[in-house]
Amino acid sequence: MTGVPASAAGGSGAKPVRGGKLGTAAVNQASLWNIANILTMVRLLLVPGFVLLLFHNGGYDPVWRSFAWAAFAVAMITDLFDGHLARAYNLVTDFGKIADPIADKAIMGAALVSLSVLGDLPWWITGVILARELGITLMRFWVIRHAVIPASRGGKLKTLAQGTAAGMYVLVLTGPLATLRFWMMMVAVVLTVVTGLDYVRQAVVLRRRSLAAERAAVGRTAEALNEAAGSPGAGVADAGAVAGPASGAPGASGAGVSGPAVRVSGGSTPVEPTVGARDGADAER
Incomplete structure (x- = not known):
């Protein structure tokens, strides 16, 4: 027993749940x-x-x-x-x-x-597969700001086919097994090309949708700002509504102080003075 809390020692203090996932x-x-x-x-x-x-x-x-x-x-x-x-x-x-x-x-x-x-293994097969992998990696950087394309079932099949075919080529095989590994590699090449083209298509579509959504959002923001700028000023209207009745209210003094005063013990305190009352008080000071 060290007396040091579990949290201070680097743990959370809670016992792990057997078979449970981490929180x-x-x-x-x-x-x-x-x-x-x-x-x-x-x-x-x-x-x-x-x-x-x-x-x-x-x-x-x-x-x-x-x-x-x-x-x-x-x-x-x-x-x-x-x-x-x-x-x-x-x-x-x-x-x-x-x-x-x-x-x-x-x-x-x-x-x-x-x-x-x-x-x-023929060099053209190596070139096709490596070019696809490099191109898709660059494509990820191009589209990552707009969206992330999840791994598809075709992509998983492509990885499985590539691994199986390459593994068969690593082994020294002859006869029917050598023929089988060749056709397995052909399947891997086809899946590599097809899934690569599909990834490019998805990346282009998602990028266009993302850019269209961004332009729409900018347009809505501009419309809101234009409507706010073109509408009558709420502050000016409110000031006129307040100053108008106050100037014609009975009991207005020449000093510009308007509005009734509520007398409280110890003096009279204006309740919610109008703009004219505040201006008059400033002028007297």
């Missing part, structure tokens, strides 16, 4: 070293390890390529879990937002480029 307090306390970020870091570290295993002993050793496939498979599996864990248990951090997509692109890019260098 708002846990969101604020989510540190860099949470399970989601650790999985992302593992995936980043697996990228150079995968390349070394793939190229070991000339790059054509079936045993070492099996080890490389295992590293690639672990990296792809962590890709499925880290984002889900971060969202489900409120472990989203700035590091995760930046590192997770970098790790995704790094492991897939390393696999495609390495396979093309070894001559197992």
Whole structure:
């Protein structure tokens, strides 16, 4: 027992609920070293390890390529879990937002480029996939101010197809399995192109809608300001309504003091004096 409150020691003071998700307090306390970020870091570290295993002993050793496939498979599996864990248990951090997509692109890019260098995968396939991924990344920056496009079912299928096909190319396969992996890669290429074009279409539509909404909001604001500027001045009308009856009220003095006075013990106090009464009092002072 230290006598230090749990909040001062860095905790919330509340006991965690077994099997429950973290609440708002846990969101604020989510540190860099949470399970989601650790999985992302593992995936980043697996990228150079995968390349070394793939190229070991000339790059054509079936045993070492099996080890490389295992590293690639672990990296792809962590890709499925880290984002889900971060969202489900409120472990989203700035590091995760930046590192997770970098790790995704790094492991897939390393696999495609390495396979093309070894001559197992045509360079045009690597070029198409990498160009799509780079283009979509730039598109995100272009449209992020207007809207965020969620991951579609086609995008998830594309990722699954790419990972399956690349993994099959990492292994040394012959016969029907080699033919199967070729057609799996063709499916991945088609999904890559189709989902990329669909993303561009959604980005353009959302950007146009956002700009139209902004212009409409500006137009409504301008109309409101014009109506306010063109309407009669409420302050002037109210002043005339007050000064008019007061100037003709009986008992008005030459000093400009108008309006009845209510006598209270100790003197008379004007109740709600008019503009003329205040001006007269200022003149006497």
